[in-house]
Amino acid sequence: MPHSVDFNNVAIVLCQPQIPQNIGGVARAMANMGLSRLIVVDPKNLDMEKIYPMATMGARHLIESMEVVDDLQTALKEFNYVVGTTARMGSHRKAITLENMAVKLISLSKENKVALVFGREDRGLSTEDVRLCHQLVNIRTAGFSSLNLAQAVLIVCYEVFKATQDTPKENIPRLANRYDLDAMYEQLSDLLVRVNFINPENPEHWMDNVRRFFSRHPLTARDAKIVRGICRQVDWYTERRFSKSESEQD
Numbered sequence: 484m485p486h487s488v489d490f491n492n493v494a495i496v497l498c499q500p501q502i503p504q505n506i507g508g509v510a511r512a513m514a515n516m517g518l519s520r521l522i523v524v525d526p527k528n529l530d531m532e533k534i535y536p537m538a539t540m541g542a543r544h545l546i547e548s549m550e551v552v553d554d555l556q557t558a559l560k561e562f563n564y565v566v567g568t569t570a571r572m573g574s575h576r577k578a579i580t581l582e583n584m585a586v587k588l589i590s591l592s593k594e595n596k597v598a599l600v601f602g603r604e605d606r607g608l609s610t611e612d613v614r615l616c617h618q619l620v621n622i623r624t625a626g627f628s629s630l631n632l633a634q635a636v637l638i639v640c641y642e643v644f645k646a647t648q649d650t651p652k653e654n655i656p657r658l659a660n661r662y663d664l665d666a667m668y669e670q671l672s673d674l675l676v677r678v679n680f681i682n683p684e685n686p687e688h689w690m691d692n693v694r695r696f697f698s699r700h701p702l703t704a705r706d707a708k709i710v711r712g713i714c715r716q717v718d719w720y721t722e723r724r725f726s727k728s729e730s731e732q733d
């Protein structure tokens with residue numbers, strides 16, 4: 484029997500949507516394709532009189548159960564795999580095609596909670612938002628690349644809905660969630676600043692390379708624990724060495 488994406492483990496996350504009608508349109512697109520978990524981060528306007536008509540009766544339940552969260556990092560805490568969607572590409576915005584992502588989600592969604600993140604209507608996802616994503620996805624267009632938010636959600640959901648595979652090639656274990664990863668990156672950044680591996684003036688810029696490196700092969704919860712253990716040990720060792728050489732000088 485062909486395998487498909489497990490929609491129970493997939494959520495749509497809207498980052499600071501500006502236009503309430505789009506939230507309704509997104510809910511409708513999700514209901515059309517069988518997705519049900521909608522998370523909205525810091526919306527500019529939650530006027531239900533504008534949201535409900537666009538959602539129509541068919542997606543009303545999605546608006547009723549929609550989660551509203553203050554910031555993206557909090558919204559993503561529990562997710563093991565985060566996919567950002569972007570109309571814009573660049574040297575730091577390497578995106579894969581939606582078709583490839585959809586197939587990848589078949590194995591990923593078996594054991595992992597997946598978030599599909601969409602940006603603001605005017606500015607898309609910021610560099611800080613992109614840092615929280617394991618992978619970026621782009622919907623190919625003929626020229627003008629910026630789709631309406633709800634239409635972009637519809638295309639992404641449709642592609643994910645259609646994706647099937649006879650036998651998934653990879654067996655992807657449960658990955659570290661964003662909460663574990665954020666804690667790991669914070670610890671790693673502290674340590675790398677202290678040992679002068681990264682510039683204390685602009686650690687986030689340097690950490691981007693480290694994040695990219697670690698995101699190439701998403702880490703399991705155990706991997707993240709090992710990296711944190713290494714940081715702790717290096718911390719302990721350097722502190723001991725440092726205080727020893729100080730006391731030798733005394």
Ligand code: SAH
Pocket residue numbers: 568569570571600601602603604605606607608620621622623624628629630631632635
């Ligand atoms: N002007 C913005 C586009 C915002 S459109 C920009 O330049 O980034 C709102 C959101 O819809 C985007 O943040 C993205 O999540 C999604 N979107 C729009 N067009 C897309 C495309 N071609 N590929 C992938 N996502 C797209």
